[in-house]
């Protein structure tokens with residue numbers, strides 16, 4: 703999608719601190735980190751949000767989650783843990799309309815969210 707910031711990051715048109723990339727996904731550090739470790743995992747294909755997915759996306763979604771967990775361990779979060787979040791639309795707090803998984807770690811995180 704031409705006007706999507708994460709599509710542009712996926713295509714390398716906008717620079718990012720990439721941690722991982724393959725033909726169907728990319729992971730990169732959040733530009734405005736909310737924890738010592740804060741990265742995003744996205745599909746390269748433009749999917750607006752988690753409510754737009756269907757059965758055909760199952761394998762891709764599985765891969766995104768597996769990669770988020772794998773990278774969090776590589777970044778030293780295995781012992782203390784992390785939070786994996788998918789915000790969706792207005793009430794979910796989604797600000798970029800391209801599906802992404804947040805991985806946050808490196809400090810205790812509050813629950814429930816405010």
Ligand code: 5GP
Nearest residue numbers: 707718730731732733734789795796797798
């Ligand atoms: P959302 O609020 O949609 O769940 O999360 C969007 C996230 O994308 C935010 O945490 C925000 O800081 C991050 N973000 C927005 N624009 C950019 C960008 O240009 N580069 C990177 N690396 N992160 C971005």
Ligand code: ZN
Nearest residue numbers: 706709748800
């Ligand atoms: Zn996009």
